[in-house]
Amino acid sequence: MIFDILTLFPQACAAYLKASILDRAQKAGLITVRLTDVREFSFDRHRTVDDAPYGGGDGMVMKVEPVVAALESLPGKPRPRIVLLSPTGTPFTQAVAQELAGLERLVLICGRYEGVDERVRKLAVDQEISLGDFVLSGGELPALAVVDAVSRLIPGVLGGSDSAAADSFSDGLLEHPHYTRPPEYRGLGVPEVLLSGNHAAIARWRRKESLRRTLRRRPELLDAAPLGAQDRELLAEIEQESKAGHSG
Numbered sequence: 001m002i003f004d005i006l007t008l009f010p011q012a013c014a015a016y017l018k019a020s021i022l023d024r025a026q027k028a029g030l031i032t033v034r035l036t037d038v039r040e041f042s043f044d045r046h047r048t049v050d051d052a053p054y055g056g057g058d059g060m061v062m063k064v065e066p067v068v069a070a071l072e073s074l075p076g077k078p079r080p081r082i083v084l085l086s087p088t089g090t091p092f093t094q095a096v097a098q099e100l101a102g103l104e105r106l107v108l109i110c111g112r113y114e115g116v117d118e119r120v121r122k123l124a125v126d127q128e129i130s131l132g133d134f135v136l137s138g139g140e141l142p143a144l145a146v147v148d149a150v151s152r153l154i155p156g157v158l159g160g161s162d163s164a165a166a167d168s169f170s171d172g173l174l175e176h177p178h179y180t181r182p183p184e185y186r187g188l189g190v191p192e193v194l195l196s197g198n199h200a201a202i203a204r205w206r207r208k209e210s211l212r213r214t215l216r217r218r219p220e221l222l223d224a225a226p227l228g229a230q231d232r233e234l235l236a237e238i239e240q241e242s243k244a245g246h247s248g
C-alpha cells in the first residue's frame, strides 16, 4: 500500500516512520510512505503557505493553491483516496482503519494553523478523519496514527499472523490483560490459569476478561459486538461475580 503524507513539517513525520514496525514494513516493500513538503509548492518568493482568514478573526489559514499543487504533483494512478485530517471529521476507529487497509493508495493531508482553506475540501477531499474530540497543532500525529493503524492490518506487516486479529476492537471488544515474567512482582502474581498450559481454559479466561473489561470500561461497545452463546454465559458469570464482590 502506498501512503502520501502532505505536510508543512515532513521532519516531524520522518523519525516515527523510521522506527520499529513501520520501518520494517517499508524495508520489506509491504508499504511505501512518501512525504511531500507542501511549502515546496508555495508560489511566491517568501514561500507563503498561510494567510489571514477572510472575515477577520484570530489565526491564519492554510492557503488552497500550495495544497492543491502538492496534490497534483503526486502520481495519478492508482487513484488514491484523499483524506484530510481534521477535528471536524468522522472519528477514526478500527473499522475505518480496516476499510482503508483495503485500498492501494491513501493520501493524507495535514492541516496547520486554523486549518486548510475550505476549497481544498471541496476540490479534492474524499473523506475527513478526526483522531478524537481534541485539538492538536497539526495533522501530522493523526496522519501517522492512520498510517500505523492501517499498516498493522496489511498482511505480513506484523510478525505473528494473527496478532492484529486479537487486538482491541478487532472483534468489537477491548483486549484481555497480558502478563509476562516474572511470575510474582511486589506481591502481585499472575492468574493461575495462564500458567496451567491448558489452552482451552486460557482461551476461555481471556475471552471472559475481554468481556469484563469491555463491560466495565466501554459498555456501549457490547451492544454492537457479535456475541455468541458462550459470551452470554461468561457475561452472566461476570454479573454473578460482581454481585459477589469480585474486583476483576
Ligand SMILES: C[S@@+](CC[C@H](N)C(=O)[O-])C[C@H]1O[C@@H](n2cnc3c(N)ncnc32)[C@H](O)[C@@H]1O
Residues within 6 Å of the ligand: 084, 085, 086, 087, 088, 109, 110, 111, 112, 113, 114, 115, 116, 129, 130, 131, 132, 133, 134, 135, 136, 137, 138, 139, 140, 142
Ligand atoms: C489547530 S488545528 C485546527 C483546528 C480548527 N481550527 C478547529 O477548531 O477545528 C490544525 C490542524 O491540526 C489537525 N488536527 C488537529 N486536531 C485534530 C484531530 N483531533 N484530528 C485530526 N486532525 C487534527 C488538522 O489537520 C487541523 O487542520
